[in-house]
Amino acid sequence: MINNKRWGSWAQKPETIDPSTADKEYSAEILVIGAGLSGLSCALSAAQKGADVLCLEKFGKYTARGFNIGVCNSSYMASRGFENDVDAVAREWIKRCGNRCDEKLVRLFLNRSGEAMDWLMGMLTSPEYAIRPELQGCLYKGETYYEIMGSHLFYDGPISKQGKFGGLNDVMEPMYQEALKAGVRFVFNSPLQQLIVEDGRVTGAIAQNKEGEIIALRGQRGVVIATGGIGGNDEMCDDLCPIANKVAAKVCAPKGSDNGDGHRAALWAGAAFEDGPFPAMLHPQAHRHSNFCFLFVRPDGKRYMNEDNYLQARAYGVIKEGLKWAWAIFDSDWREKVPETLKYGGGIYWGHDFPLGRKDEFQLDHEEERLEWGLRIGAAVMADTPEELAEKMGVDPKVFAETLANYNRMCAEGKDTEFGKRKELLIPLDKPPYIARKFGPALLSVVGGMKVNTSMQVLTEEGEVIPGLYAIGNAAGGRYGVDYPMLIPGNSHGTALTFGYLLGRELGGKD
Numbered sequence: 001m002i003n004n005k006r007w008g009s010w011a012q013k014p015e016t017i018d019p020s021t022a023d024k025e026y027s028a029e030i031l032v033i034g035a036g037l038s039g040l041s042c043a044l045s046a047a048q049k050g051a052d053v054l055c056l057e058k059f060g061k062y063t064a065r066g067f068n069i070g071v072c073n074s075s076y077m078a079s080r081g082f083e084n085d086v087d088a089v090a091r092e093w094i095k096r097c098g099n100r101c102d103e104k105l106v107r108l109f110l111n112r113s114g115e116a117m118d119w120l121m122g123m124l125t126s127p128e129y130a131i132r133p134e135l136q137g138c139l140y141k142g143e144t145y146y147e148i149m150g151s152h153l154f155y156d157g158p159i160s161k162q163g164k165f166g167g168l169n170d171v172m173e174p175m176y177q178e179a180l181k182a183g184v185r186f187v188f189n190s191p192l193q194q195l196i197v198e199d200g201r202v203t204g205a206i207a208q209n210k211e212g213e214i215i216a217l218r219g220q221r222g223v224v225i226a227t228g229g230i231g232g233n234d235e236m237c238d239d240l241c242p243i244a245n246k247v248a249a250k251v252c253a254p255k256g257s258d259n260g261d262g263h264r265a266a267l268w269a270g271a272a273f274e275d276g277p278f279p280a281m282l283h284p285q286a287h288r289h290s291n292f293c294f295l296f297v298r299p300d301g302k303r304y305m306n307e308d309n310y311l312q313a314r315a316y317g318v319i320k321e322g323l324k325w326a327w328a329i330f331d332s333d334w335r336e337k338v339p340e341t342l343k344y345g346g347g348i349y350w351g352h353d354f355p356l357g358r359k360d361e362f363q364l365d366h367e368e369e370r371l372e373w374g375l376r377i378g379a380a381v382m383a384d385t386p387e388e389l390a391e392k393m394g395v396d397p398k399v400f401a402e403t404l405a406n407y408n409r410m411c412a413e414g415k416d417t418e419f420g421k422r423k424e425l426l427i428p429l430d431k432p433p434y435i436a437r438k439f440g441p442a443l444l445s446v447v448g449g450m451k452v453n454t455s456m457q458v459l460t461e462e463g464e465v466i467p468g469l470y471a472i473g474n475a476a477g478g479r480y481g482v483d484y485p486m487l488i489p490g491n492s493h494g495t496a497l498t499f500g501y502l503l504g505r506e507l508g509g510k511d
């Protein structure tokens with residue numbers, strides 16, 4: 001339904017801009033809108049197939065965030081002795097998504113993401129870039145939730161060689177260079193305004209460049225929306241993903257990205273969104289500290305959840321309490337105690353702040369630095385007694401001392417009668433000084449979008465294909481449905497890469 005009455009002003013269709021009135025025109029066989037991982041993968045693989053490709057981008061360069069790319073069964077994984085059972089992974093994925101993901105899209109990702117990674121890695125490890133691949137080692141090993149092998153990391157790329165943060169930048173820079181070589185034409189600093197629809201077919205897009213000129217861009221074979229998510233747009237989140245506005249921090253970067261521009265333009269061209277609320281990628285990383293797994297307490301000093309859970313759940317746990325942050329409590333033996341827990345738990349913000357591919361290694365130096373920093377800025381406090389710690393936390397000392405005593409009693413008895421934490425993780429906190437560290441939920445991305453079929457064609461509410469229009473990355477729906485499943489860490493980048501690569505090959509190979 002276009003311009004759903006219950007939605008805010010963001011959904012209002014603007015007046016149609018006639019492309020013949022544009023100040024400038026560009027034409028290509030394929031128009032990709034957005035130079036993030038999905039858009040660049042699509043533009044590059046299409047151009048490598050010989051297609052003439054235009055890539056329209058709002059900002060002055062491609063967008064790269066984070067570090068890992070999660071896929072199922074690449075050749076590199078096989079070379080390191082890892083293989084995932086696709087059927088089992090699919091069943092687990094669907095279960096974690098409450099059966100609301102599109103099973104066909106999930107299977108497509110699981111069956112073809114290894115091929116997409118092989119394609120990418122062929123470029124990255126070529127003598128020209130000589131990037132060093134690794135597999136992410138710190139996976140959460142819970143009983144209910146767990147993470148499996150498949151997250152790929154890349155080191156020594158062109159950006160880290162300049163002494164800057166590499167991560168996904170080290171992947172995207174070579175992709176960008178290869179795209180230029182393959183003839184992709186980039187139009188930067190020109191945000192999409194609306195799509196051009198002629199005789200029921202999407203044939204191009206209207207954008208505005210930094211000189212303020214209206215430009216019309218054509219994609220005869222297809223127009224691909226790869227503009228990312230809606231997380232940076234509070235109004236859209238209110239209507240489509242309310243939980244995204246309940247976080248302590250939104251880390252959508254760069255500022256002004258994830259504004260749902262592509263979602264809106266597609267809506268106005270007749271697209272349907274997947275059923276809401278959209279799933280969100282929420283990590284417990286506000287205040288930028290590890291949380292470990294010992295005792296979490298609310299700002300009033302009370303325990304509220306089983307601390308043994310994967311990172312999305314630890315973020316939701318705080319939100320469900322109606323809070324922006326909670327305290328992670330540990331004692332002076334954390335340096336020995338945390339590594340002991342890793343064989344049962346682990347994962348980002350438990351065992352490691354940022355994994356560096358060193359399997360099952362606790363990065364003590366890094367954690368020490370983070371703790372010192374936290375103590376300096378007041379995001380962590382330390383004291384010799386529970387009562388003193390509580391005072392520094394601003395909590396009633398009696399309440400906190402009771403919570404800690406109760407927790408230690410359950411540890412001694414080997415049974416968590418409150419929340420059922422695994423016995424192995426019931427580790428007493430009894431070696432002063434005690435430490436409390438703040439953590440809160442942060443929104444990385446909203447991972448819901450337009451309804452698409454397995455050819456990434458955008459569908460109407462009636463399930464009809466909108467000719468000429470495609471969506472990939474966080475602009476596409478169906479991958480998740482209800483939650484962002486950290487089954488394979490980095491699968492958001494993994495799906496962006498895979499569906500971008502596949503669509504580029506499909507469109508690029510057409511006559």
Ligand SMILES: Cc1cc2nc3c(=O)[nH]c(=O)nc-3n(C[C@H](O)[C@H](O)[C@H](O)COP(=O)(O)OP(=O)(O)OC[C@H]3O[C@@H](n4cnc5c(N)ncnc54)[C@H](O)[C@@H]3O)c2cc1C
Pocket residue numbers: 033034035036037038039056057058059061062063064065066067068069070190191192193226227228229251252253257258259261262281443444445472473474475489490491492493494496
């Ligand atoms: C800080 C941070 C860290 C993250 N770390 C990880 C990680 O380690 N692993 C992981 O899997 N995921 C991670 N994510 C999530 C991941 O980055 C996204 O899910 C992923 O980038 C989605 O790719 P995309 O191509 O759909 O969108 P994006 O990467 O957002 O790219 C969209 C592009 O479209 C452009 N665009 C937007 N609007 C317009 C417009 N109107 N006109 C023209 N262009 C437009 C944007 O500028 C951008 O370049 C992280 C997210 C954040 C914010």
